[in-house]
Amino acid sequence: MKTKALSAILLATTTLGGAAWAETTLTIESWRNDDLTLWQDQIIPAFEASNPGIKVKFTPSAPAEYNAVLNAKLDAGSAGDLITCRPFDTSLGLYQNGHLADLSDLDGMANFSDVAKSAWQTDDGAATFCVPMASVIHGFIYNKDAFAELGLSVPETEAEFFDVLEKIKEDGSYIPMAMGTNDQWEAATMGYNNIGPNYWKGEEGRLALLSGAQKLTDEAWVAPYRALARWGSYLGDGYEAQTYPDSQNLFTLGRAAIYPAGSWEITGFNAQADFEMGAFKPPVQNAGDKCYISDHTDIAIGLNAASPNAEAARTFLNWVGSEEFANIYANALPGFFSLSSFDVPMQDPLAQEFVSWRGECGSTIRSTYQILSRGTPNLENETWNASVQVIKGAESPEDAGKRLQDGLASWYDPQK
Template sequence: MTRKVLSLALMSTALVTSAYAQDATLNIESWRNDDLALWQEKIIPAFEAEHPGIKVIFSPSAPAEYNAVLNSKLEAGSAGDLITCRPFDASLALYENGHLTDLSDLDAMGNFSDVAKSAWQTDDGSASFCVPMASVIHGFIYNKDAFNELGIDAPTTEAEFFAALDKIKEDGTYIPMAMGTNDQWEAATMGYNNIGPNYWKGEEGRQALIKGEQKLTDPQWVAPYATLAKWADYLGDGYEAQTYPDSQNLFTLGRAAVYPAGSWEISGFNTQADFEMGAFKPPVQNAGDTCYISDHTDIGIGLNAASENQEAARTFLAWVASPEFASIFGNALPGFFPLSSTPVELEDPLAKEIVGWRDECESTIRSTYQILSRGTPNLENETWGASVAAIKGAETPEALGQQLQDGLATWYAPHQ
């Protein structure tokens, strides 16, 4: 009898321990505080319904503070189990410092192409440390009502683009294009790296720049600054002091006809604008030219190496790599396009229009994000200033290219 009671007691303890081992609470660090309701109302309930033993808490920080807050938490050992990953070098540094786990052995990573994974891999591709979630695509969003009033078709070439802006300016009802230079990054992100791929031929040029086979003084890297210099005439009075939120408001209030954009604007614009919107690709220089788009790998999610919930976190990451997550995320947050290899049927018409460019154009990513901004001066930040200077006419395009090239050559061996 004693032996039987002891055996039953041990079995009971084992069952309790097993049940306890399956219960876990996962905390997610992120900069996407705009997405809090999406996670709380759609993503997390869908996961928890399938995995009742795992609770998930989404704990975002303010975007501008995320990197500093995350690094402080990681150093203090208080960061969440799951880390939302920015693309390329910022996350690579976290991996190299031992804060992110190698996820190469996660079977679900097979759901992504090499291009999708490249934003969260070591340079040699031997380790993948974040599950890809979504990319954003650059182009131009426009007010269809304004275009219809003025009899303007969406432009496909640069000549048509500037002709459209001229017509809008001449009419005077609308500011032709809503973008300011106060915050700087827009000039580079929605300016230089929006139109630039059509000049340097996307990945061909970007990879050649990384290898040192092309320079920032080459015509294909200088020419976009000359084009940006033409934008100043169409940005409206006081664009120099205009902030990013100012530009968003000018467009959604119907005061501007064109908005140099990233697809991440779609959700906000849908709720704020009371007119029909359309989108057009970065115009090519000549009719019939191959078009290139910045289809930028933007957001992933990784596993904190210090997490005490490794198994539960891997279960969650495998689910994030699933078609179910891709469908929820892609439709709940239109303009953030899932990176999984399984096609997602998008519902939002503007998102569908923009993602359709992938079938028409060659995709690339922002030219400064991989490898080229690891040193000082930081090429990404330098490109902000150069793009603003180009628009304001403060420097010639050739001088800006030379400054950037000189800065890169101070620390990057392939350019020395």
């Protein structure tokens, strides 16, 4: 009888324990509302299959509203267990305000390099508070049909790049490049910080700017503006009023031959364009020069420090650091490249082309994202404006460099 009673107690305990654990539901906050189907159909089922005691809900907000919505939820104590992290200062602020937990001791963190983790660490690297998920790579996407029709070769140098643009313009069948300046950010993100690393030598220049060893008036930082100043002739009539969606449509409808791009466009372009696409990396200044690409740390995920389900959440975060997650995410969302140390084969040919540049070129991140946009004037926003003004011919490259340098020096001690 005692044995039967003990067995009954153990069974009840196990059943209750299992039931309690089965009721653990993790909620993920994110701005990537376009990823909802991916999470529901692929990522979450894969995790739940190997972790049957944990359920996961993906509850995104509109991208433009995410920061405000998330902060309001965190302040009210109603935010989800897992927080999708933007890079650098936005997430650093959440950590400093006690909203994100320190994940430095998470086993899965061993699968990421210091560079991969840098966007979600304190300035001294002592604490890491989000598990890196993906980066995006900058370059140019082009219409292969248009290039074949016009007998064009993929440019490798700056001179070849402008020669290709001139030939497309002379033919008149296509707008040479689809990019507008109405929304401003594209001019800096797909313009200045796309081509710029080849001039300032990637991380070497970016870190020199942080230390004060280089200034925005130096040739390496002004020269990309000189190149941008030539772009205006090739962007088509009315580019000044052209929005980001306008540019996407011009390219996918086959009206433009080249699109200054981030790899995040791949999925949408694959769905919308009915022509074959290729990609080429930012042209170097001279044949034989070492190339550099913007391989920008873009998205990660962290633990709400107030989550009542921290143990289950850490189980999920360890899985995000796994090879299984890296393969699912990178291939379900081509153009968002794994930051893990695993070798993740790409199935999409355009994604394969972008990620292959990692083996050829030095990688860096956007020059304005770490530390340099904490003050007023904000260097990121000022770079948007300067890039637009230079393309439109309203400001000289030299004047743009001086304006940005003066603004940075007004609040950033290493540049004073």
